[in-house]
Amino acid sequence: MNIAKMMKQAQQMQSGMLAKQEELANTDFEAEVGGGKVKVVATGAGDVKSISIDPAVVDPDDVEFLEELVLKGVQEAVAKGKEATAAEMKKLTGGMGLPGMPGM
Secondary structure, eight states, rough: OOOHHHHHHHHHHHHHHHHHHHHHHSSSEEEEEETEEEEEEEEETSSEEEEEEEEOOTTOOOOOHHHHHHHHHHHHHHHHHHHHHHHHHHHTTTTTTOOTSTOO
């Protein structure tokens, strides 16, 4: 067992994971809810970039419905980013379940 070789491989894996995390943090994930009436775009880092609302769902007598759609859209967009990050980290680590890594 060559410790130096193992350390080099671990450093390469860590470098690859950091690069992939940064890439995913800057990737947009879109969710559409309410039959596409509300669209949310969020980054893989969980930052919401935009929310689009079809005027057809704006009912002053039912604001709660619109609030629920927006919340659901935000949750779905952020979840897509988290799922993509977890899947990529699993690929990079071979499913080793390293402590402190997203999705592990």
